[in-house]
Amino acid sequence: MTKKVRPKNSTLVVGLPGIGNVGRIAVRYLIDELKAKKFAYLYSPYFVPVVIVDEKSVAKTIKNEFYIYHGDRDFIFLTGDSQSMTPSGHYEINEMIIAFAKKMNVKEIITIGGFNSGEIKSNPKVIGVVNDEKLLKKYANCGMAFEGNKTISTIVGSAGLLVGMSKNVGIDAVSIIVETPGFPIAVADPKAAEAALNVVSKITGVGIDLTKLDKNVKLMEDSIKKTEELQKRIIENMKEDKNANQYIG
Amino acid sequence: MTKKVRPKNSTLVVGLPGIGNVGRIAVRYLIDELKAKKFAYLYSPYFVPVVIVDEKSVAKTIKNEFYIYHGDRDFIFLTGDSQSMTPSGHYEINEMIIAFAKKMNVKEIITIGGFNSGEIKSNPKVIGVVNDEKLLKKYANCGMAFEGNKTISTIVGSAGLLVGMSKNVGIDAVSIIVETPGFPIAVADPKAAEAALNVVSKITGVGIDLTKLDKNVKLMEDSIKKTEELQKRIIENMKEDKNANQYIG
Amino acid sequence: MTKKVRPKNSTLVVGLPGIGNVGRIAVRYLIDELKAKKFAYLYSPYFVPVVIVDEKSVAKTIKNEFYIYHGDRDFIFLTGDSQSMTPSGHYEINEMIIAFAKKMNVKEIITIGGFNSGEIKSNPKVIGVVNDEKLLKKYANCGMAFEGNKTISTIVGSAGLLVGMSKNVGIDAVSIIVETPGFPIAVADPKAAEAALNVVSKITGVGIDLTKLDKNVKLMEDSIKKTEELQKRIIENMKEDKNANQYIG
Amino acid sequence: MTKKVRPKNSTLVVGLPGIGNVGRIAVRYLIDELKAKKFAYLYSPYFVPVVIVDEKSVAKTIKNEFYIYHGDRDFIFLTGDSQSMTPSGHYEINEMIIAFAKKMNVKEIITIGGFNSGEIKSNPKVIGVVNDEKLLKKYANCGMAFEGNKTISTIVGSAGLLVGMSKNVGIDAVSIIVETPGFPIAVADPKAAEAALNVVSKITGVGIDLTKLDKNVKLMEDSIKKTEELQKRIIENMKEDKNANQYIG
Incomplete structure (x- = not known):
């Protein structure tokens, strides 16, 4: 935690890497649009043991x-590398x-993800899953x-x-x-992200200007295409490195 | 633990997922027949990192x-997803x-499982294994x-x-x-479950009406067939997800 | 620890499963010949998660x-399943x-293992490795x-x-x-075990009657051949079980 | 820690096994040239579970x-087996x-590694990566x-x-x-090590006589070729051993 914040009655929106990068794109766009401020980091030994080099070396x-x-x-928005x-x-x-959410007085968690349908659709299906039956009514007309x-x-x-685990601590989720066509993993699906953001907007009542999404995703796509190559290289490096680690001299 | 119970001199019957789902079907049937009450949960980070969506979303x-x-x-009956x-x-x-069994005054543990024989038999073989030689007499005429x-x-x-580990804490097991023909994993074998339940009935002296087993297993089979597909999808998802996790952007 | 023992100035001889089962056979034979008494167990979550069924069920x-x-x-002799x-x-x-060795006043550790040479020899080579150069003299004429x-x-x-780790606590090792021809893993190599026992005898000064070794190993071989099948079955079971564990219903 | 040392304002130079063994060769050469003294060890359960036998058994x-x-x-120099x-x-x-670096008053960390370019070059490229933008100026003219x-x-x-993790504790890195052609892993690339040492010399101001590097690496290459075979054998042994571990008798 780098900045002290004391949110009250807050909503946590989570978009981490996954199929189509739907959640990651959507939450990153929300952060940019709403000019949300970074205030805490999460590190874990369960992440890939690499560093990412940025454009400034x-x-x-x-x-x-x-x-x-x-x-x-x-x-509160949560996104990240891994x-x-x-x-x-x-x-x-x-x-x-x-x-951490409990400490931050989070009363509601919204997670965003993708599922592979194998089909390209102009109007992707959005499926909702809750952690308590009573929430079905609350989210009934959100798309x-x-x-x-x-x-x-x-x-x-x-x-x-x-969503499943927050039930035990009394947080609605x-x-x-x-739906996303199941492109290669590192490809971002802006259509799916847009569909997700429409739902988020309905749930939260926060108006989101989606006109820049296509452009932003196009910008992200360059970097995402690059990271797709990276990803392959990482997997290869890991293999080599794994061998290198077993090198005994 | 969601309900306080204080069993005395209790018997723990365990049926978890495994070959032919013999134990799982048998114990689930026992729970339904005897109208046993849920009173505690076991969670573990060693389970698959997924949630299961039910028919109510x-x-x-x-x-x-x-x-x-x-x-x-x-x-006490123990069954579950994984x-x-x-x-x-x-x-x-x-x-x-x-x-937990020790705390619940369990004096006897009965576990139910399956082994692949590769053959379909109308009268599957039931093999017993104990954790102490002295128990052979006790269980001699139970089938x-x-x-x-x-x-x-x-x-x-x-x-x-x-069975092996309970020996050290003085619980009979x-x-x-x-025997089960070794169908695809997710297929349930009601014949094997029936054979197990006959033995449980003889050990415990509790009469179990098995007439509904076939019908129940048929009902379960629909859901089990579905979960078989799920299973495949999970394994595939895990693969994809594993890659997604290595995605660095 | 099931029996209290207070050894002084003791030597620990270790033979665990490995290539040709050289150490395991040799130490098991020593235990039988010297009528050594069991006095402690070692359990570990890093062992295979199975139980072994004996001939009495x-x-x-x-x-x-x-x-x-x-x-x-x-x-002190250490041997075991895994x-x-x-x-x-x-x-x-x-x-x-x-x-544990430190607590038991162990001053010297002797481990026995095998290495694959790919050749069948009537007189297998025995290689010594120590944890301190000064020990070379001590073990110079032991074969x-x-x-x-x-x-x-x-x-x-x-x-x-x-051998490597005991150096830090001041135990000679x-x-x-x-040398063993590198049969299938579960096959025991009595010739190699005999060669190891000759060295142990020279190091310790304990006379070991090796005339029963061939017969004993022949007896063990039956059980070892059986366990070889088991081993395969275990590996297969583990695979199946792994899948079964991923079964979500 | 085997010797008490109290460095002030020290620089840590790290070269561990990896692609082309660039860092390992370079740091080993520095240690030999500067006659640096060994003063601490790092052991880890995450290293390969083997011991290395030296030329004295x-x-x-x-x-x-x-x-x-x-x-x-x-x-302070850090190098090692794994x-x-x-x-x-x-x-x-x-x-x-x-x-440990923090305790040793390390103010600057220099790590050395290799990347595969797939090409053999007489003048390999050297890429720098820092943990803070402000360091770009400091290292601007170091090659x-x-x-x-x-x-x-x-x-x-x-x-x-x-480099990435030291940022959080305020150490420059x-x-x-x-660049290294990506030979088989265990092959050392002296050209790349020389390029790295030239940079280290410029960063630290410590003159390093590189005339013996070629000869030294040639000497190391014999041992490295040997270890390459070892490496293969280890990987094979691990496989066998893994099976041996699953052997149940």
Whole structure:
């Protein structure tokens, strides 16, 4: 935590790397649009053991970042470079996030993710999943289909775990899962992000100007295409490095 | 623990996911038939890091559940969604279960599992394994073959570890391992579950009406077939997600 | 620890599962010949999560066992079912063994292992490795070749780690590594075990009647052949079980 | 820590195993040339669970070693046999290194690594990466190209993590990453090491006589070729050992 903030009755919106990068793009756009302020970091030994070199030749460790926006109510945004590399790491990290949310008086968690449908659609389907039946009414007219487990029966990683685990500490939570054609992983799907943002806007009552999204995603896409190459290189480096580590001299 | 219960001289019956889902079906049927009450949960970072979406669009974390039934003696049932994903997690989880059993005055543990014989039989073989030689007499006429390590020489996971590890804390334990043809994993074998329940009935003296088993398993099979697809999807999602996690941007 | 023992100036002889099962056979034979008494167990979550069913239908958890023999000096023997399944588990387990050895006043550790030469020889080579140069003189005429790293440049697992790690706590240690043709893993090599026992006899001054070794190993071989099948089955079960664990219903 | 040292205002130079062994060769050469004294060890359960047998038949555990050289300012050198075998182990080990550096009054960390370009060049490219933009000026004329993330966008392991993580504790850090043709892993690249040493000399002002480097690397190459074979054998042994560990008898 780099800045002391004391949000009251806040909503946490989470978008971490995943299929189509739907959540990550959407939350990053929200942060930029609302000019939210960075106030805390999350580091974990369960992230990839690399640093990212930026355009100024500065190395940065992998992290997730919390941003705050003070509106009618307070919003905390969580986005970042990575999710856990190991199954049990997922549990540890998300438990930490929920403990932190509790401390930040979070009363509602909104997570954003994607699911592969294999089809390109101009109007992607948005599925809603909650952590308590009573929330179905609250989120009834926000543009999500609540269709049980017809299409999605499990949600992997933070988008799901944060919703499931927050139930035990009395925080309401909803996951917005948007259909995405299942491009190569590192490709961002702005259409899906737009659909998610429309739902977020309806849930929160915060107006979001989406006209810059396409342009922003286009800008991000350059960097995302680059990171796609990086990603391949990382995986290859990891393999080589793994061998290098086993080198005994 | 959601409800305070104080069982005395109780028997713990365990059926977790495994080959043919023998234990899981059998214990689930027992819970339904005896109208046992849920009273405690077991969560673990060693479970798959997903939530399960139910038919009402509610996300639930992976868990094991304890149920209680007060009869002539008390019965505790343990069943659930998952076993550990890692070898050392198996040890940790089963140690927790045994510590909890000790607290619940469990004097006897019965675990139910399956073994692949590759053959479809109308009368599946039931093999018994105990944690103390002196128990062979006690369980002599309950429909299990005690044939040493002729057919089964090792038992993987909870069905085995709970029996082996409970010895050190002075709890009697028996594992009922039923022959199953070795269908695809997620397929339930009601014949094997029936054979296990007959043994449980003889051990415990609790009469179990098995007439609804076939019907119930048929009902479960729909959901089990569905979960079989899920399972595949989870494994694929995990792969994708693993990559997504290594995505650096 | 099941029996209180207070050895003085004792020697620890270690033979755990490994290539050709050289150490395991040799130490098991020593225990039987010297009628050493079991006095302590070692359990670890890093062992395979299974129980072993014995010929009486009794399930036993995986463990390592310590035996004691009171002679002119005291001998502690360590053998067992398994080594660690994970790299870091190797370090943890061997650190525990060394701490226990320290408590048991162990002044000298002898480990026995095998190395694959790919050739069947009537007179297998025995290579010695110590944890301090000054020990070369002490072990000079015990039937080991001290040839630096010409043939063996690294030793994996307990046979090596116990020797390397004991240096830091001031315990002398030697590893007896015997050439073995590299049969399938679960096959025992009595010739190699015999060669190791000849060296142990020279080091310790304890006469060992080796006439029963061939017969004993033949007896063990039956069980070892059985366990070889088991091993395969375990590996397969683990695979299946791994899937079963990922089953979500 | 085997010797008490109290460096003031010291610089830590790190070269651990990696691509082309660039850092390892360079730092080893510095230690030999400057006759730096060994004063501390780093052990970790995340290293490969083996011992290394030396030319005198002495087994040594895997470790990293700290050396000290008292000049106009103090230099600490870190080199060793291995990096972590697991991702989270990387974080733990490098956190330990940084905590130790802090205790040793380290004000500047220089790490040396290699990157594969796939081309053999007489004049390999040297890329610099820092942990704070303000350092770009300081290192401007030391022979490194600061070109953002054009060629390198992520750095795996200690060479990167030490730079990224030291930022949080207020230590300046730079990573010298040298182009290397990407020979088989265990092959050392003296050309790349020479390029790195030229940069180190410019940064530190310490004159380094490089005339013996070629000869030394030739000497090291014999041992490195040997270790390359070893490496293969280790990987194979690990596989066998892994199976041996799963052997249940």
